[in-house]
Amino acid sequence: MTKAGDWQSYKRVLLPPVKDLHHLDVYRAGGGYEALRAVLSDWKPDEVTEEVKRSGLRGRGGAGFPTGLKWSFMPPVKPNVPRYLCCNADESEPGTFKDRQLMEYNPHLMFEGILIAGYAMSLKACYLYVRGEFANWITLLQDELSKLYDAKLAGSNILGTGFSMDIIMHKGAGAYICGEETSLMESLEGKRAYPRIKPPFPAQSGIWGYPTTINNVETLACAPLIISRGGDWFAGVGANKHPGPVLYGISGHVNRPGVYEYPTGMLITDLLDIAGGIRGNKKLKALVPGGASVPVLRADMIDGVTMDVESLHEAGSMMGTAGMLFLDEDTDMVAFLRRVARFYHHESCGQCTPCREGTGWMENLITRIDDGEGNLRDLDLLLDLCDQMEGRTVCALADAAAWPVRNTIKRFRGDFERRCRPSAWAVNA
Amino acid sequence: MADFIRNPVVALPDSNPEAHFSEEELVFTPEEKAKIAEYVTQYPTPDGAVMWVLWLAQEKFGFLPPEVMRLVATELSLPYAQVYGVATFYTQYYKEKKGTYVLDVCTCFSCQFCGGYDTLAYLEEKLGIMRGHTTPCGRFTLREAECLGACGSAPMMQVSNGPYAYNLTPEKIDALVDAMEAGQPLPFISVTLPQDEDEMGGNRRTDAEAVERYAVPPVAKRTQ
Numbered sequence: 001m002t003k004a005g006d007w008q009s010y011k012r013v014l015l016p017p018v019k020d021l022h023h024l025d026v027y028r029a030g031g032g033y034e035a036l037r038a039v040l041s042d043w044k045p046d047e048v049t050e051e052v053k054r055s056g057l058r059g060r061g062g063a064g065f066p067t068g069l070k071w072s073f074m075p076p077v078k079p080n081v082p083r084y085l086c087c088n089a090d091e092s093e094p095g096t097f098k099d100r101q102l103m104e105y106n107p108h109l110m111f112e113g114i115l116i117a118g119y120a121m122s123l124k125a126c127y128l129y130v131r132g133e134f135a136n137w138i139t140l141l142q143d144e145l146s147k148l149y150d151a152k153l154a155g156s157n158i159l160g161t162g163f164s165m166d167i168i169m170h171k172g173a174g175a176y177i178c179g180e181e182t183s184l185m186e187s188l189e190g191k192r193a194y195p196r197i198k199p200p201f202p203a204q205s206g207i208w209g210y211p212t213t214i215n216n217v218e219t220l221a222c223a224p225l226i227i228s229r230g231g232d233w234f235a236g237v238g239a240n241k242h243p244g245p246v247l248y249g250i251s252g253h254v255n256r257p258g259v260y261e262y263p264t265g266m267l268i269t270d271l272l273d274i275a276g277g278i279r280g281n282k283k284l285k286a287l288v289p290g291g292a293s294v295p296v297l298r299a300d301m302i303d304g305v306t307m308d309v310e311s312l313h314e315a316g317s318m319m320g321t322a323g324m325l326f327l328d329e330d331t332d333m334v335a336f337l338r339r340v341a342r343f344y345h346h347e348s349c350g351q352c353t354p355c356r357e358g359t360g361w362m363e364n365l366i367t368r369i370d371d372g373e374g375n376l377r378d379l380d381l382l383l384d385l386c387d388q389m390e391g392r393t394v395c396a397l398a399d400a401a402a403w404p405v406r407n408t409i410k411r412f413r414g415d416f417e418r419r420c421r422p423s424a425w426a427v428n429a
Numbered sequence: 430m431a432d433f434i435r436n437p438v439v440a441l442p443d444s445n446p447e448a449h450f451s452e453e454e455l456v457f458t459p460e461e462k463a464k465i466a467e468y469v470t471q472y473p474t475p476d477g478a479v480m481w482v483l484w485l486a487q488e489k490f491g492f493l494p495p496e497v498m499r500l501v502a503t504e505l506s507l508p509y510a511q512v513y514g515v516a517t518f519y520t521q522y523y524k525e526k527k528g529t530y531v532l533d534v535c536t537c538f539s540c541q542f543c544g545g546y547d548t549l550a551y552l553e554e555k556l557g558i559m560r561g562h563t564t565p566c567g568r569f570t571l572r573e574a575e576c577l578g579a580c581g582s583a584p585m586m587q588v589s590n591g592p593y594a595y596n597l598t599p600e601k602i603d604a605l606v607d608a609m610e611a612g613q614p615l616p617f618i619s620v621t622l623p624q625d626e627d628e629m630g631g632n633r634r635t636d637a638e639a640v641e642r643y644a645v646p647p648v649a650k651r652t653q
Contacts, residue, residue, distance in 0.1 A: 017628040020635050082473075094537040094576035101622065105633055132484075132521045133577050135591055136617045168471045173480055173519030176575065190476030191511070192518040208473045251539040251580035251646075258581045258623040258643035275623075279645055292538065292576075323580065325539055335652040339541045343575055349518075370653075 003239040003265030003306045012261045013225055014218070014245050015106055022140070024147045027108040033153055035227035036115050040161040043227075048120035052223065054231035056243045061088055061179070061216030062291060062321050064242070064309050073203035074121045074211050082124035084207050085117055086184055086214040089130040092176040093291035094343060096323030098247035099217040101259045103130075103137050106221070107144050111167065113220035115154065116227060118165040121213060125166040129184055132173040142169055176347035180395045181214040183349070194351040195395035218247060239265030239308035246322050248307070250275045253282065253328040265311070268302045272326060282328040286412070290320020292340055293400030295407035316407070333412040334419050337405060338366045344401035355398035358389040362405055374420045379409055449494045449526070457504060461485060465504060475505045479515050483522055492523035520575075521590055528563045528570035530609050533587040536573050539580035541653075543646035548584040548597050549573060550651055555606065568610070581643050582620055592617055596644045 004010075020026045027033070039048055053068030074083065087110070091099040103110060114126045130138050145167060148154045156164040175193055177183045182196035185207045206212020222244055226234045235243045248260045248271060255276030262271070268287065278284055284299040289307065295317045297305070305315040312319050327336070345359040365382050368374045386402035393399075409416055457465065464485060468478035482501050483493060490497050493516050502512040516522045523531075532552060536545040549571070553559055556569050563570040579585045582595035592615045594605055608615065619637035632640045 012624065015622065015624075017625065017633070019629065019633050021633060091578050092576055095539055095580050096576075097578045097580050100578050101620075104619065105622070131578070132519070132590065133587060136593070166471075170477075171480060171484060173484070174521035175519050187480070188472075188477055189474075190472075190479035190507075190515060192514045210473075249581060251583065252542060253646065255645050256623050256643065257583075257646065258620075260622075260624060280648075288538075325580070327542060331542060332652060336538060336542070338653065339536070339538050343537055346575055 002267050002270070003308060003311070004263045004267070004270075005238070005265075007262050007266060007270070010262055012245070013229075014102065014109065014221055014247060015259075015261050021106050022104065022108070022144065024108060024144060024151060024153075027106075031228070032108055032224075033112055033159075035224040036112050036119075036153070037159055039116055039119055039227055040159055040163050043119075045120050045122055048116060048227070051231040052120070052226055055222075055226045055234035056231075056241075057219065057222050057226065057234065058242055058244075058309070059216055060218035060222075060246065060321070062093060062293075064319055067215065067219055067222075070203075070213060070215070071117065071121055073201065074213060075203065077122050081210060083121060083211045084213075085114065085121065085123050085126040086181070086188065086207070086212060087114055087126055087128045087217060087220055088179060088181070088184060088214055089128060089134070089217045090172050090179040090184060091134075091217075091321075092131055092179050092347075093293065093321050093323060094340075095251060095288055095291045095325045096249055096321040097251070098249045098259050098321070098323065100134060100137060102217055102221060102247060103134075103141060107141055108148075109221045109224060110217050111145070111148055111154070113223035114167060115158065115165060116223045117213070117215065117220055119163055123165060123213075125168055127168050127170050127188055127207070129170045129172060129178070129188065131178070132171050135171070138169060138171055145169065175349070176343075177349045177395070177397060180397065183395065184214060185212065192349075194349055195397075197394050238263030239306060239310065241310050242308035242319070246307070249321070249323040250326070251323070252326040253279045253331075254326050255279055265306045265308045268305050268307060268324075271307065271324065275326070278326065278328050280328075282330065284326060285329045285331050286327045286333065286336075288325040288327075288404075289317050289322075291323045292343060293403060294318040294320040295403050296336075296411060298411050301411075333408060333415045334366065334370045337408045338363070338370045340404050340408075341366050341401070344397065348397060348401070352393035352398065354389045354392045355401070358385055358398060359401050361385060362401065366405075369416060369419050372419060372421075376417060376420045376422065378420065379413070379416055382409060448496050450490065450496055454490075455496060455500050457489075457500070461489065462504075469505070476507060476511070478505060479507065479512060480519075483512070483516055487522060492526050494524070526563075529568050529589075531570045531572060531589045533572050533574035533577065533590075534560075535575075535577045535579070535583070535585055535587075537576035537580075539576075540583040540585065542649050543583035544597070544649045545584045546651035546653060547647070547649060548586065548602065551599055551602060555602070569606075579620075582641070583646050588615055591615070594618070595620060595641050596646075598647070 049071045057067045058064045178187045183193040187193040202212040287297045341363040345363040348359045350356045386406040389398040390402045468481040469475045498512045502509040534549045584597045585595045616639040618639045621632040
């Protein structure tokens with residue numbers, strides 16, 4: 001028995017098999033917005049936060065921070081100080097495509113989650129920050145949102161209970177950095193999206209200096225499930241230190257890529273089987289378990305590893321966004337790393353020198369190795385560069401750029417050494 | 430050193446660019462002004478509406494030359510420098526004139542190993558332009574994009590900041606380019622989840638304009 005339990009008979013809850021679930025009336029017919037009604041009429045705000053804490057829900061946006069704890073960081077309510085929620089739908093981590101599917105197929109679960117979070121933290125409004133590339137999905141969401149307002153499920157006096165909250169759409173314009181919470185706030189304020197130094201944390205001083213909480217789409221979509229089925233039910237799904245249903249976005253060299261909903265704690269090998277195995281009967285070479293910034297795993301490192309923070313940490317990687325990229329035996333890891341480094345070079349916002357310059361040098365060095373002109377020394381230079389970048393910048397983008405470089409070189413060193421020219425000077429002499 | 434001074438590394442903005450639009454063209458209609466006023470009310474300060482208004486201006490004018498940014502700044506009573514700063518930070522705001530159709534081909538790593546660069550090379554050859562350029566007829570601009578968030582349907586591209594096209598093959602690209610040349614609108618495609626296929630026998634959205642499935646990705650020949 002794996003941590004995921006009896007996953008073969010798992011019934012989907014984030015994306016239950018109901019036709020046209022994106023329509024408000026279909027969603028309501030299936031018991032939608034009943035969790036919100038229950039919360040607004042019978043629960044105290046603190047009780048909602050406590051229930052989310054009990055559920056053990058961790059953020060699904062990459063960092064995996066406990067959501068209930070994050071909600072409890074909001075300061076006590078003061079008169080005339082508005083408080084905000086930002087729903088982070090700026091899904092730009094390479095390898096991740098789950099939030100887009102959730103917003104397309106079950107947007108009201110997210111909206112209900114937003115409103116429940118709004119009640120729990122006594123918020124004035126939620127800004128739904130969707131990346132600009134999702135223009136079509138923004139239109140779809142706006143349609144559903146206007147229906148929500150018409151049905152008095154958003155805006156003032158929701159369901160006649162006196163609770164008021166607005167949901168406001170914000171359209172990004174193509175910047176990976178906006179997925180970082182403080183950068184997202186700067187972007188919302190109509191500035192260049194340069195991350196802010198923490199502290200002060202968003203709960204103390206967020207958008208326009210007001211208390212703010214930022215949660216991922218999938219995280220908020222879990223809130224109605226926790227309310228309607230209970231925090232204990234949620235805590236019992238999947239791995240106990242990292243429970244709940246999760247959307248696995250599987251891509252790369254597999255026969256059946258796509259977004260799959262299963263509990264956390266799934267064996268990686270099981271997920272590979274679900275996705276139809278590696279294309280063309282090839283062997284697996286490498287796996288990126290949670291988006292570009294998490295360390296890559298070699299095929300021989302995944303036996304018995306499950307998709308939850310604990311097990312992946314032991315294996316030397318991270319859960320990230322659960323966007324899993326499988327790569328087959330023909331993959332050129334140098335080319336892979338070159339593209340990853342290029343991504344970070346392009347997306348570095350340019351605020352901190354170690355990141356702005358470091359990501360560029362990383363790309364240059366890896367390009368040199370990929371072109372067959374690198375020296376063995378370059379590998380150690382790259383690792384040294386990682387040390388110089390990690391933890392020396394305002395946000396975690398430099399760390400996110402350094403981790404894959406460090407770990408890909410460490411775990412596939414042979415691939416890199418074969419591409420380098422023998423050094424003119426003795427290495428480690 | 431002298432070279433460095435003569436050729437600065439950073440391309441400096443043209444301080445006195447030739448205007449693309451005349452004074453008469455540079456106005457928002459009353460409907461657009463109403464829309465802008467609506468955006469402004471959604472934020473505690475007018476600054477927040479900058480991104481929406483830049484989107485609106487880009488839809489109206491096609492791209493954002495300095496005089497359009499100035500118009501946005503005046504409309505929102507913001508410093509020009511702030512609007513310029515925002516417009517130049519984000520890749521989806523076009524700072525120079527683009528083709529009628531901007532083809533953003535994703536080449537980030539999932540697409541890289543599933544034929545993203547093959548798609549890009551095929552389009553380069555088909556349109557006769559290099560990535561980053563516009564065809565002489567002004568119809569197509571070809572760009573290499575960072576992750577567009579459709580990794581399971583690689584290779585894919587986005588057309589003019591709008592619809593996505595998934596699981597591209599040479600035949601599919603030919604058909605798409607033909608449709609664009611004929612001026613046909615591209616549909617919004619819903620991609621069926623694998624579990625929906627098993628449990629519901631197809632896509633869950635009965636109102637979907639067009640439906641596709643996640644497919645076995647092709648073998649990539651190029652990786653850069």
